Amino acid sequence: MTVLAPDARPALPPSPYRVVDRGRETSDTATIVLEPVRSALPPFSPGQFAMVFGFGVGDIPLSVSRIEGDRLTHTVRSVGAISTRLASLEPGAPVGVRGPFGTGWDLSAAAGLDLLIVAGGLGLAPLRTLITAALRAPERYGRLNVLVGARSPGDLLYAGQPERWRNAGARVLVTVDRPDDTWRGDVGVVTGLLNRAGFDPDRTVAFLCGPEVMMRATARDLARRGIAPDRIQLSLERTMHCGTGHCGHCQLGPLLLCRDGPVVRWDRAEPLLAVREL
Amino acid sequence: MTVGTPASTVLDKDGLDALIALLAGDGRTVIGPTVRDQAIVLAEITSGAELPYGWGVELEAGHYRLRSRTDGAAFAHSAGPQSWKTYLHPQRERQWTADLTADGDMEVREETSQPPAYAFIGVRPCDLRAIAIQDRVLGGGPHADTRYAARRRQAFVVAVECTEPGATCFCVSMGTGPAVGPGYDLALTEVVDGGGHRFLARAGSAEGEEVLSRLPHVPADEETAGTARRLVEEAAGRMGRTMPEVDLRALMQETLDADRWNDVTARCLTCGNCTMACPTCFCTSVEDVTDLTGEHAERWRRWESCFDVDFTHLSAGPVRASPLSRYRQWLTHKVGTWHDQFDSTGCVGCGRCIVWCPVGIDITEEAHALNAERAAARGAGEVSR
Ligand SMILES: Cc1cc2nc3c(=O)[nH]c(=O)nc-3n(C[C@H](O)[C@H](O)[C@H](O)COP(=O)(O)OP(=O)(O)OC[C@H]3O[C@@H](n4cnc5c(N)ncnc54)[C@H](O)[C@@H]3O)c2cc1C
Ligand code: SF4
Numbered sequence: 001m002t003v004l005a006p007d008a009r010p011a012l013p014p015s016p017y018r019v020v021d022r023g024r025e026t027s028d029t030a031t032i033v034l035e036p037v038r039s040a041l042p043p044f045s046p047g048q049f050a051m052v053f054g055f056g057v058g059d060i061p062l063s064v065s066r067i068e069g070d071r072l073t074h075t076v077r078s079v080g081a082i083s084t085r086l087a088s089l090e091p092g093a094p095v096g097v098r099g100p101f102g103t104g105w106d107l108s109a110a111a112g113l114d115l116l117i118v119a120g121g122l123g124l125a126p127l128r129t130l131i132t133a134a135l136r137a138p139e140r141y142g143r144l145n146v147l148v149g150a151r152s153p154g155d156l157l158y159a160g161q162p163e164r165w166r167n168a169g170a171r172v173l174v175t176v177d178r179p180d181d182t183w184r185g186d187v188g189v190v191t192g193l194l195n196r197a198g199f200d201p202d203r204t205v206a207f208l209c210g211p212e213v214m215m216r217a218t219a220r221d222l223a224r225r226g227i228a229p230d231r232i233q234l235s236l237e238r239t240m241h242c243g244t245g246h247c248g249h250c251q252l253g254p255l256l257l258c259r260d261g262p263v264v265r266w267d268r269a270e271p272l273l274a275v276r277e278l
Numbered sequence: 279m280t281v282g283t284p285a286s287t288v289l290d291k292d293g294l295d296a297l298i299a300l301l302a303g304d305g306r307t308v309i310g311p312t313v314r315d316q317a318i319v320l321a322e323i324t325s326g327a328e329l330p331y332g333w334g335v336e337l338e339a340g341h342y343r344l345r346s347r348t349d350g351a352a353f354a355h356s357a358g359p360q361s362w363k364t365y366l367h368p369q370r371e372r373q374w375t376a377d378l379t380a381d382g383d384m385e386v387r388e389e390t391s392q393p394p395a396y397a398f399i400g401v402r403p404c405d406l407r408a409i410a411i412q413d414r415v416l417g418g419g420p421h422a423d424t425r426y427a428a429r430r431r432q433a434f435v436v437a438v439e440c441t442e443p444g445a446t447c448f449c450v451s452m453g454t455g456p457a458v459g460p461g462y463d464l465a466l467t468e469v470v471d472g473g474g475h476r477f478l479a480r481a482g483s484a485e486g487e488e489v490l491s492r493l494p495h496v497p498a499d500e501e502t503a504g505t506a507r508r509l510v511e512e513a514a515g516r517m518g519r520t521m522p523e524v525d526l527r528a529l530m531q532e533t534l535d536a537d538r539w540n541d542v543t544a545r546c547l548t549c550g551n552c553t554m555a556c557p558t559c560f561c562t563s564v565e566d567v568t569d570l571t572g573e574h575a576e577r578w579r580r581w582e583s584c585f586d587v588d589f590t591h592l593s594a595g596p597v598r599a600s601p602l603s604r605y606r607q608w609l610t611h612k613v614g615t616w617h618d619q620f621d622s623t624g625c626v627g628c629g630r631c632i633v634w635c636p637v638g639i640d641i642t643e644e645a646h647a648l649n650a651e652r653a654a655a656r657g658a659g660e661v662s663r
């Protein structure tokens with residue numbers, strides 16, 4: 001029948017990849033690097049996600065936290081059966097990958113403007129690819145502000161990298177909710193850093209990822225400070241079983257977040273997130 | 279038209295029987311309505327004799343009963359408990375398998391079993407539209423469901439116009455019936471009167487035309503064609519239900535915090551029957567199974583209902599925990615956000631969700647109530663009829 005899309009790209013089954021590296025980030029989070037066994041999937045862009053299959057347990061959506069040639073890097077927090085399996089895989093272990101899926105960050109919207117990146121907890125994973133992309137093309141963007149919040153110093157991801165981002169010209173501020181004896185940095189929620197970030201709302205594009213309450217609070221705050229809602233982008237999370245727009249789980253009102261998200265602009269997201277249990 | 283078949287022709291009961299035999303003879307699995315367990319179900323049939331000649335149905339909210347008809351009509355009954363999605367978008371399906379290999383890698387194979395070539399007999403205009411809606415959802419978009427598309431491409435569709443709408447039908451409100459729209463291979467209109475028991479038949483595709491030319495038929499006479507047209511026109515005036523004549527998408531957007539949701543939620547059991555019966559509901563969950571060796575894994579997909587609390591499971595808990603939010607999701611998706619997602623409504627007015635709801639919740643009554651509440655809040659006009 002005519003409505004059946006002739007040029008549609010089937011997204012089944014997963015392509016075999018292999019774990020080639022694994023590093024522990026925090027007590028419950030690890031970063032795994034995957035390499036295609038045969039051919040690679042089409043290239044991923046920052047903010048997009050893959051459905052990563054752990055043999056016999058199932059697949060879950062994971063953002064790419066680094067893109068290097070054919071290699072895909074994911075940072076996984078163990079919260080249930082599948083994520084725990086994936087986070088514990090050793091080099092050599094087989095996985096299956098489908099993707100790339102989703103909208104990704106619209107970095108082009110920030111051309112000629114300053115970037116304000118706000119990450120809460122694991123939310124730094126999908127933002128890391130964006131930071132790297134912005135630092136690679138400094139001539140295209142203005143200032144790069146990176147604000148990072150975590151529960152405790154032990155929950156901070158990517159040890160050593162904030163230092164490298166600073167050296168490359170970014171301003172990086174880090175805060176934790178619960179400091180330990182060694183912590184010399186900021187304490188409190190990430191929105192507390194906004195005053196010190198010193199951005200010009202008229203020439204800033206903001207990119208947020210973290211727990212939904214944190215993104216809501218931050219986006220509201222930024223809008224109040226004068227950043228236009230369509231210049232605030234956030235990456236949302238909902239259940240996803242397929243990644244291809246067919247399973248229905250990831251609906252947020254009019255949006256299918258695997259297709260129309262996960263990155264959504266605040267002008268679109270605000271009225272939807274304002275409805276309880278939409 | 280290429281073959282020497284007139285634009286429309288007339289088949290008698292033997293002709294209909296011959297059609298089923300011909301489609302089966304061409305290697306198709308023929309599915310049609312037939313009586314089983316006190317209901318008119320869809321099942322594989324091999325002859326016209328299995329059609330529900332002489333059976334009608336009595337429908338109300340939460341109520342379904344067969345009743346015999348004196349006119350012996352085969353298609354004077356409205357939608358039964360199943361719909362064609364049972365065949366095009368099966369309840370449970372294996373999608374792929376994975377095996378661990380001796381060298382520690384994983385071999386993945388897409389499901390290759392050949393889906394049957396179906397012929398569907400007696401697809402209602404509302405259900406024909408429901409198939410077109412699922413075509414967009416499952417067969418459209420950047421990633422097509424290739425197995426759905428394969429089943430769909432092969433299916434031969436014999437539509438039947440509605441001459442006897444049920445008490446729960448509202449296809450006129452949804453613009454889907456009772457006259458047949460595009461998308462069929464053959465369309466039939468059943469006429470039983472002094473002139474005999476016959477079916478006005480016309481082809482909607484080259485394949486339909488070719489099939490029709492191989493059947494014993496006579497060119498349509500004025501009288502049969504005129505009666506068929508009149509019966510369908512009259513059916514349009516006998517709808518059991520209506521939807522409010524307003525922009526339903528806007529109505530849903532503007533009533534997200536209406537009181538009515540509390541009212542309906544007090545009655546709804548969140549059993550999900552409505553989603554299973556609905557011909558357009560498409561949601562699924564996946565399940566992974568492994569065999570005893572632990573070296574062979576299979577990916578299965580099954581129908582899922584948005585009424586299931588685990589439907590929105592996140593590690594932090596379900597997004598739609600309350601029954602209110604789940605009923606609201608079902609209705610607002612069906613007639614509201616479906617437009618945003620797939621450029622059409624998700625409701626075709628078949629009435630199944632009304633009939634098969636154990637407590638008789640009626641989607642049209644809920645929409646009218648929401649419209650009345652909105653009108654009252656506005657303190658002005660726009661009340662439903
Ligand atoms: C776009 C996107 C990007 C993401 N990126 C990352 C990332 O980079 N890193 C990261 O760690 N996490 C990420 N997540 C979150 C991650 O996908 C979840 O933490 C993960 O799905 C948890 O899976 P699990 O099996 O370990 O845990 P569980 O919470 O047990 O289950 C997770 C999934 O399995 C299904 N499921 C489990 N139990 C049930 C049940 N009872 N009923 C129905 N379904 C069930 C659901 O699909 C559920 O989402 C992302 C999520 C999204 C949507
Ligand atoms: S919502 Fe109800 S009336 Fe509408 S198509 Fe689905 S089952 Fe039929």
Ligand code: SF4
Pocket residue numbers: 545546547548549550551552553585634635636637638639
């Ligand atoms: S509306 Fe009726 S059929 Fe649907 S979930 Fe509620 S009780 Fe079940």
